[in-house]
Amino acid sequence: MIQSEWFFWLVGGVFLLMALQMSVDRSNPKRLGSTVFWGLLGACFIYSSWVTDKTAPAEPLGVAVLVMICVGGFGLTGKGVPRTTDEKERTALAARWGNKLFLPALTVPLVAVVCATLVDKVRIGGEPVLEDGSETILGLGLGALAGLGVGMWVLRERRISVPVHAGRGLLESMGWALLLPQLLAVLGAIFQEAGVGTQVGKITESVLPDGQRLAAVALYCVGMAVFTLIMGNAFAAFPVMTAAVGWPVLIEQMDGNPAAVLAIGMLAGFCGTLCTPMAANFNLVPAALLELKDQYGPIKAQVPTAIPLLGCNIALIYFFAF
Amino acid sequence: MIVLLGVLVVVLGFATRRNPLLVVGVAGIVTGLLGKLSPVEILRTFGDSFASSRSVTIFAITLPVIGLLERNGLQQQARTLIGKLGKLTTGRFLTLYLFLRQLTAAVGLQTIGGPAQSVRPMIAPMAEAAAERQNGGRPLPERLREKVRSHASGSDTVGLFFGEDCFLAVGSILLITGFVNSTYDTHLEPLQLALWAIPSAVCAFLIHGARLLRLDRTLERELAASNAGFTAHDGGNAAQEKVT
Known part of the structure; x- marks a missing residue:
């Protein structure tokens, strides 16, 4: 049976390999910081296996996470000049390959969905082929490997170093932002451990009239949107609002369907992202790129969609999640 | 009640456009201390929750x-x-x-x-x-x-x-599953x-x-x-x- 931990080792191994490449990349002015950050991340991915089964202490991992936060947070990571093709070559290559280019890209989600829906029922000798409860994650891993195989075959690329270098280029340009979602999940766990959820839950209960489902749903969705407006990031709003209202009130108290409440709640947060200059990369950067005089032009184009859409999300949770 | 200051750290940090990693790190430590966790317990929570939320980063x-x-x-x-x-x-x-x-x-x-x-x-x-x-x-x-x-x-x-x-x-989907599965000890599939x-x-x-x-x-x-x-x-x- 295929274990999810194997897959985490693979991801960790890829991070380590890329860190190794970074350590010898002289075009990267901050190669030491980059190597430390990604190398540590790869090592943490592997070490975590023993933390989850309680055979290794979690404290060293906590220290490593704080080191990564400092290296990334104080801007010690950088990127090199990627060894890749330029715009002109890419146009020529696109003309050569045509729509075949989409084939490997579509393989990834296809394999992932097949694994999550069909392969998860397959058993060999009474053992499931994919570890129970990890079908989607393993599907994604197998999908990525299959996509890579199909890609190298379709594009007649024999050297595995080419995709690894190309992937490292993307990794470096995303930088520490790649780790942010996971750290927000960590923050959510600390909030829970410290009792933030219970506190906010108490306040919410005193504010919300008992059993007022619509009010609670609206509070969750509007809260997601408003927190996102302020922080510019629905990811950051999610742990706060979910610990406050989503989980304790909508899911535990009112027995809502967790998948529906949380997925649609996140999208309610996205309605906030559409309206806030805080989400500069989505709303202000395009205005600059398009040389608009009114830097709020894109936001003005989006607000009249965001408001009714927020209403739709409230209605969707209210009618379908209970 | 005082642990809610941790939420305030997040809101202020993001709203004043500090580096998000630092905001998260500081908010985590502050909230932990306010919630009367010892420094070692805070490190352990950082480590444990990092290990159980790895699926967020596998993309x-x-x-x-x-x-x-x-x-x-x-x-x-x-x-x-x-x-x-x-x-x-x-x-x-x-x-x-x-x-x-x-x-x-x-x-x-x-x-x-x-x-x-x-x-x-x-x-x-x-x-x-x-x-x-x-x-x-x-x-x-x-x-x-x-x-x-x-x-x-x-x-x-x-x-x-x-x-x-x-x-x-x-x-965002992996954040939801990572957060919920590690925080509430439940199992949601992406x-x-x-x-x-x-x-x-x-x-x-x-x-x-x-x-x-x-x-x-x-x-x-x-x-x-x-x-x-x-x-x-x-x-x-x-x-x-x-x-x-």
Whole structure:
């Protein structure tokens, strides 16, 4: 049976390999910081296996996470000049390959969905082929490997170093932002451990009239949107609002369907992202790129969609999640 | 009650645009201390929750294949495909782009569009060209040009936001499962969440698509109004100067 931990080792191994490449990349002015950050991340991915089964202490991992936060947070990571093709070559290559280019890209989600829906029922000798409860994650891993195989075959690329270098280029340009979602999940766990959820839950209960489902749903969705407006990031709003209202009130108290409440709640947060200059990369950067005089032009184009859409999300949770 | 100051740290940190990693780190430590956790317990919580939320970061495994395809012209090919939609009106063109952007994001191809990848080089110029055709080939008055460009950017962003969550390995979906599974000791599958994102995606398409189609009528009305006084000159430049 295929274990999810194997897959985490693979991801960790890829991070380590890329860190190794970074350590010898002289075009990267901050190669030491980059190597430390990604190398540590790869090592943490592997070490975590023993933390989850309680055979290794979690404290060293906590220290490593704080080191990564400092290296990334104080801007010690950088990127090199990627060894890749330029715009002109890419146009020529696109003309050569045509729509075949989409084939490997579509393989990834296809394999992932097949694994999550069909392969998860397959058993060999009474053992499931994919570890129970990890079908989607393993599907994604197998999908990525299959996509890579199909890609190298379709594009007649024999050297595995080419995709690894190309992937490292993307990794470096995303930088520490790649780790942010996971750290927000960590923050959510600390909030829970410290009792933030219970506190906010108490306040919410005193504010919300008992059993007022619509009010609670609206509070969750509007809260997601408003927190996102302020922080510019629905990811950051999610742990706060979910610990406050989503989980304790909508899911535990009112027995809502967790998948529906949380997925649609996140999208309610996205309605906030559409309206806030805080989400500069989505709303202000395009205005600059398009040389608009009114830097709020894109936001003005989006607000009249965001408001009714927020209403739709409230209605969707209210009618379908209970 | 005092632990809520941790939430305040997050809000203030993000709102004042500090580095998000540092905000998260500081908020975690502050909240832990206020919640009467010992420093060792805080480290342990950081470590334990990092280990159990690794699934949030695994989308990195798709980077080599995406990188390989991009260096072989994936974005350029996507542009060629969109270029074939050239002869539509502004609103219809943007509606179709919205649909394609949602669809491609829903199968995990978030990177083939974007302000720099597609809007600036492709979508905005084509939407503008379509509006100019509607204006009899004359350049658009500045205010309308800004409006068309803003909508080009808006349809890209709306399409991305309300498409990507239908893909099971996108950051937000994995954040939800990572957070909930490590915090509440439960088990949610990314696929269930991705399916629940579909109704909102449909609503987004209907609402934003309807607004884009209405944009055609707005353009028509405003172009007629701005050209009305200039039949004698019949010059786009004159019209443009007057309006700005």
